[in-house]
Amino acid sequence: MKLVVAVVRPDKINDVLEALFKAEVRGLTISRVQGHGGETERVETYRGTTVKMELSEKVRLEIGVSDHFVEPTIKAILKGARTGEGGDGKVFVLPVEKVYRIRTGEEDTAAVTPVS
Amino acid sequence: MMNLRLMVLLGSVLGGLALAEDPELSAADTAWMLVATGLVLLMTPALAFFYGGLVRSKNALNTMMMSFAALGFVGVAWALLGYSLSLSNPDGNFIGNLSYLFLNNVGLANSGAIVSITIPHVLWMAFQGTFCIITCALVSGAIVERMRFPAFLLFMVLWSLFVYAPLAKWVWGGGFLADLGAWDFAGGTVVHINAGIAAVVAALVLGPRKDFGRQAILPHNVPFVLLGAALLWFGWFGFNAGSAWGASQSASIAFVNTMFAPAATLLVWALIDLIRTGKVTAVGMATAIVVGLVVITPAAGYVSVTSAILMGAIGAFPSYFALLWRARSKMDDSLDVFAGHGIGGMVGAVLTGVFGQKVIMGAEVGYFNGLIAGNPQQVLIQAFAVLIAVVFSGAMTFVLLKLVGAITPLKASAKDEGLGMDVTQHGEEGYGNGEGAILVNTETVAPAGKARAVGGTD
Numbered sequence: 133m134k135l136v137v138a139v140v141r142p143d144k145i146n147d148v149l150e151a152l153f154k155a156e157v158r159g160l161t162i163s164r165v166q167g168h169g170g171e172t173e174r175v176e177t178y179r180g181t182t183v184k185m186e187l188s189e190k191v192r193l194e195i196g197v198s199d200h201f202v203e204p205t206i207k208a209i210l211k212g213a214r215t216g217e218g219g220d221g222k223v224f225v226l227p228v229e230k231v232y233r234i235r236t237g238e239e240d241t242a243a244v245t246p247v248s
Numbered sequence: 249m250m251n252l253r254l255m256v257l258l259g260s261v262l263g264g265l266a267l268a269e270d271p272e273l274s275a276a277d278t279a280w281m282l283v284a285t286g287l288v289l290l291m292t293p294a295l296a297f298f299y300g301g302l303v304r305s306k307n308a309l310n311t312m313m314m315s316f317a318a319l320g321f322v323g324v325a326w327a328l329l330g331y332s333l334s335l336s337n338p339d340g341n342f343i344g345n346l347s348y349l350f351l352n353n354v355g356l357a358n359s360g361a362i363v364s365i366t367i368p369h370v371l372w373m374a375f376q377g378t379f380c381i382i383t384c385a386l387v388s389g390a391i392v393e394r395m396r397f398p399a400f401l402l403f404m405v406l407w408s409l410f411v412y413a414p415l416a417k418w419v420w421g422g423g424f425l426a427d428l429g430a431w432d433f434a435g436g437t438v439v440h441i442n443a444g445i446a447a448v449v450a451a452l453v454l455g456p457r458k459d460f461g462r463q464a465i466l467p468h469n470v471p472f473v474l475l476g477a478a479l480l481w482f483g484w485f486g487f488n489a490g491s492a493w494g495a496s497q498s499a500s501i502a503f504v505n506t507m508f509a510p511a512a513t514l515l516v517w518a519l520i521d522l523i524r525t526g527k528v529t530a531v532g533m534a535t536a537i538v539v540g541l542v543v544i545t546p547a548a549g550y551v552s553v554t555s556a557i558l559m560g561a562i563g564a565f566p567s568y569f570a571l572l573w574r575a576r577s578k579m580d581d582s583l584d585v586f587a588g589h590g591i592g593g594m595v596g597a598v599l600t601g602v603f604g605q606k607v608i609m610g611a612e613v614g615y616f617n618g619l620i621a622g623n624p625q626q627v628l629i630q631a632f633a634v635l636i637a638v639v640f641s642g643a644m645t646f647v648l649l650k651l652v653g654a655i656t657p658l659k660a661s662a663k664d665e666g667l668g669m670d671v672t673q674h675g676e677e678g679y680g681n682g683e684g685a686i687l688v689n690t691e692t693v694a695p696a697g698k699a700r701a702v703g704g705t706d
Contacts (some may be wrong), residue, residue: 133550141666143666143667143668144461144666146459146462162282166683166684168684174671174675175674175688176671176677176680176685177630177675177676177677178676182687183682183685183686183687183688183689184686185680185684185685186684186685186686187683187684200391217663231560241279
C-alpha cells in the first residue's frame with residue numbers, strides 16, 4: 133500500500149478528479165492549501181501597498197491505494213494536472229504502515245479497496 | 249403636476265411643436281426626482297453585488313468592477329456626449345444632435361429639454377444618465393469571468409454612445425418609435441431588451457468560458473446575490489416611479505406596481521421551483537425579483553395594481569424556462585442577462601400593450617388603452633418596437649465588439665482565465681488573507697519596459 137500525496141493547481145483539480153474517476157480511483161481526500169513551487173510571482177497592489185504573493189492557492193490530494201493502483205493513480209494525476217508552466221505541482225508516493233477502515237475494521241488492502 | 253409626455257408626443261407628431269410651452273418649476277417634483285436619481289444610481293452597485301455573488305470567488309472583483317466602472321466611464325461619457333446624442337434635436341427621428349455637447353445649454357431652469365418637465369433640466373439629464381449607466385452594467389453579465397477589462401471599458405463606453413443613445417432617442421426623445429405609438433414607461437425596450445440582446449451577441453462573439461459545459465460553475469456567495477436583489481428592488485422604485493418625472497399620481501401607481509409585480513413573480517417562481525424540484529431556491533428567488541421588476545418596467549405607470557400582479561405572475565414563466573434552456577445550451581450568457589432582461593423585457597413590453605389603460609383606479613393617468621381595454625392594435629405596435637430594438641441592438645453590438653476586438657483582444661487567455669480575472673486583470677484578490685505576502689518597495693515594481701522618473705538604487 134502507498135499513500136499518494138499530490139499538490140496541484142486549484143483550476144486543474146476538476147481535470148485531475150475526472151482522470152482519477154476514469155482510472156477507477158474512488159477514495160480520496162482533498163484540502164485547500166497554500167504553497168510555493170517556483171512559479172512566477174504575482175504582484176498585487178492595495179491602495180499604494182504593493183506586495184509580492186509568495187504563496188499560491190493549491191489543492192492537496194491524499195489517496196491511499198493498494199500496490200497495483202499506484203501506477204494508474206499517478207498517471208491520472210500527471211495527465212490531469214499538467215499545464216507545462218511552473219507551478220503545476222508535485223506528486224509524492226509514501227509507504228504506508230497500516231490502514232484500517234473505520235466502519236468495518238477491515239485492514240490494509242481490504243481497507244483501501246473501494247466497496248461497490 | 250401631470251406628466252406631460254402625451255403633449256410632447258402629440259407635439260412631435262404635429263411637427264416639432266414640442267417645446268411650445270414649459271410648465272412651472274415644481275419644488276415637490278424636484279424633491280422627488282432628486283431622491284429618485286440617487287435611487288437609480290444605487291442600482292448599479294446593487295447589480296455589482298447581484299452579479300458578483302453569482303460568479304466564482306476568483307472572479308468576484310472583476311465582475312463587480314465591471315458595474316462599478318460603468319458609474320465612472322459611462323457617467324462621464326453621458327454628461328459629455330451621450331445625453332446630447334440621446335435626448336436633443338426635437339426635429340430628428342433617429343439621433344440627437346450636439347446641442348447639449350459638454351452640457352452646453354443644460355441649465356437649472358426647467359426649460360430647454362426635449363420634453364416638458366417641471367424639474368431643473370440638469371437634474372433630468374442626471375436622472376436619464378443613471379439609466380444609461382445601469383444598462384451598460386447589465387450587459388457585463390454575459391461576458392464575466394473571461395473578457396479582458398480594458399476591452400470591456402472601451403466597449404462599454406462606445407456601446408453607451410452608439411447603441412443606448414439612439415434607442416433612447418427613438419423611444420423617449422420624440423423619435424420614430426414614440427411617433428408610432430409604442431409605449432415604454434421606464435425603459436423595458438431601451439434598458440432591458442437592449443441589454444438582453446446585447447448580452448446574447450456579446451456571449452456569442454466572445455465564446456464560452458473554458459470551463460463552461462465541462463465542469464460546474466457555481467455562485468460563490470449567494471447572500472451577495474440576495475443583497476444585490478434587495479438593493480436593486482429598492483433602487484427600482486426610483487427607476488419606475490421616477491420615470492413619471494414628478495411627484496404625481498402617475499409616480500404613485502408606478503411605485504405601487506413596482507412593489508407588487510415582483511412580489512407576484514417571486515411567489516409564482518417559488519411555486520414553480522417547489523413543484524418542479526420540491527425545493528424553493530434562494531438564487532431563484534433573487535432572480536424572480538429582478539424578472540418581476542423587468543416585466544413591470546415598461547408598464548409601471550400604465551396599468552392597475554391587479555394588472556401588475558398578473559403581469560408579474562405571467563412574467564415568471566418565460567424567463568424561468570428560458571433559464572433552464574440556456575443552462576443546457578452552448579450559449580454562455582453567463583449570468584442569464586438574456587433570460588432575465590431580454591425575455592422579461594419582451595414579455596413586459598408586449599403585456600404593456602395588453603393591460604395598458606387610460607383610466608387607472610379612477611384617475612386618468614395612463615396614456616393609451618391596450619388589448620383588454622379594447623385596443624388590440626396596441627399589442628402589435630408594442631411587438632414591432634420590440635423587434636426594432638432587437639435588430640438594432642443585436643447588429644450594433646456585433647459591429648462594436650468586432651471594432652473593439654480589432655483594437656485590443658477581447659478575451660483573456662485560457663491561462664489567465666484559469667488563474668482568475670481578479671489576479672490577472674486587477675492584481676487584487678477578493679478574499680486574500682495576506683498569507684505569504686511580502687511587502688515590496690514600490691520603486692522596484694514599475695511596469696516592465698517603463699522607466700520610472702525617480703528610481704531606487706536596486
